[in-house]
Amino acid sequence: MRIRVERGTEIDDENRFYPIFVSLEDRVCLVIGGGEVAQRKVAGLLRFGAVIRIVAKDLTCRLEERCDGTRVRWIGRDYEPGCLDAVDLVFAATSDVELNRRISADARARKLWCNMASDPEMGTFIVPSMVTRGALNLAVSTGGASPALAREIREKLEKEFGPEWGPYIRLMGYLRKVIQSMGLESSENQRLFRAIAALPILSWIQEGRRGEILRGLQDVCGPRLGIEGLNALLDELWKPFSSSSQPCATPPEPSAT
Template sequence: MQYLPIFTKLDDKPVLVVGGGDVALRKCHAFLKARANVTVVAPEFCDELVSLASEGKLSLIKEYFDTHHVLGMMLIIAATDNEAVNKAVFDAANNQNIFVNVVDDQPKCGFIFPSIVDRNPITIAISSAGTAPVLARRIREKLEALIPHHTGALARLAGDFRDQVKARFKSFSERRQFWERVFDSSVVSKVQVGDQIGAEQQMHDLLSKTLQPEGEVYIVGAGPGDPELLTIKALQLMQQADVVVYDYLVSDEIMELVRRDADLVCVGKKAGHHSVKQEDTNQMLVDFAKQGKKVCRIKGGDPFIYGRGGEEVQILANHDVKYQIVPGITAAAGCSAYAGIPLTHRDHAQAIQFVTGHCKKEGQELDWRGLAQSNQTLAIYMGVIKSPHIQAKLLEHGRAPETPIAIVENGTRKSQRVVRGTLSELAAKIEQHQIKSPALLIIGEVAALHEQLAWFGQTEQVSSFAQPITKVA
């Protein structure tokens, strides 16, 4: 290890910054955040340093650097653009055994500023020991996405209850068990939604009696397949679940991201595969929650768009089971974006209709006349098997045979395929290219824009890629 990670308490401790420009200013802000007693030495200062000094937040010494400036300091930063001055600061600090950091000169750094994920009072510091700051920043970005913003509030709540917990539970192991129970309880979700009173109330409940853990169900939309399209909230809930109930539409890459030791239950839902009946899935969610488990019900796309999320939530509500609903990117949005097909466009489509090719009951026939109107886009879910019927009905009700169509199979996944054609060719194209589920049918003038807007301007009628449209300058 090249640097020992420690967190120092700088409250009112003397620190020196040499330099009067923007870099020095940034370092002053870092020190001021930690409430250090900051002195800045330079022959000239930027306006903001002057105004910080006039507000009494730091002291300025308008002089050229001299070795006596380092005396009595705990930490020193050299932030000038003059190599000789920076070296003089470095030598003077080292002679006094004071930690020094010469900005952008790693060999002359006795301490470094790590990248920080700040969830005060929780602080995560990341350092590459100066070797790869961009990589460290990338890691920080990943952690930023993973560590929920309410973590700080949760730590503060725990801090407020520390003494009471110590008084109530005498042994260390009892206290540890208690805290494990707290962080597995819905105290966490109460803090997450800002219900401070509810969270405190539950802390008191947990302190006063031996409670069974409280179950909860998260109805989570996982998007169309690319794991990078998951929401941060979806990822967080996937990682705190005891049980994950999922169906085939959820991609393997997304299932890789669920908590390692969670129990996984597949409830199917794919043509030709055994599926658990919807009623049984509903009951399963209720039963797991009543056993005190946190259940993540992951669904492809968005749970409320042809996802039966509504039915499941109704059952949970009827059984007084707590739940959260996390929206996901629906197939129409994901597939169209990754295929370079804008669903609306001022020149071509003033409306978009989401349609299912699969109705629950006989007699739920679609409004074909409305669907056949021009100047709109149809995004048809579960339409592969019924494509001959869909094609015939739209033509019969007046949609032009040359209306552009696109079939997006495995949208946003590595195996994405886009097949282009016209409405009169819809069923034949599906047959010819052996399109398999999941596939989305996009019908309307916008489908023709695929040739122009798809990644790297692919113009083949069948293209195979799964990348967002990236304009490379």
């Protein structure tokens, strides 16, 4: 790790990208390029509710299919600085390295964040390799040094964190809200949170042992839990696994770009 001191502050030169999760709902994202790299960028952005403008002379068939004129709009011309007007994020995803660098420079001049497909470390933000399990997002980045290594680490995480983590996180979020609504003392809330976390709920989900989940939570929380609401949630969580008693048998969700 290389540390330099600037104006009395230590700066880590090997980790210059600050990890952050950003809401893109209804944010305008400009993707410049119409090939497979741009196609992957657009697919990832759509999952998080972005409004997308694509600047390119030609598009892949899949990209063209996505252009509906509202959520995804195709601007069929070459890039020019004016394309950066009224956008929130920029993705330079062309096959022309020099053009990508020019786009990045133009974005910097306007104080816009820009992701560069060809030179990730030269952009102002990078898109990590991700594993998504419901509300759980695991992001992996090498700071642009080795995207291939980031993908390899992501693939290992996909095996370690299977699809059962999606319903597990959702269930834990539900229980947290229920307990907070009980009007208990903060110390009692914390005791219940710790007791629930100590239950082998993840294993019970993996093994399809719904009855064990109900009994375990009743033992910890007592009648205040509200079994009807919990049963309704479990009904919903179990739907994707109706053809199998084991949730982990279902295929994993696709990773973000």
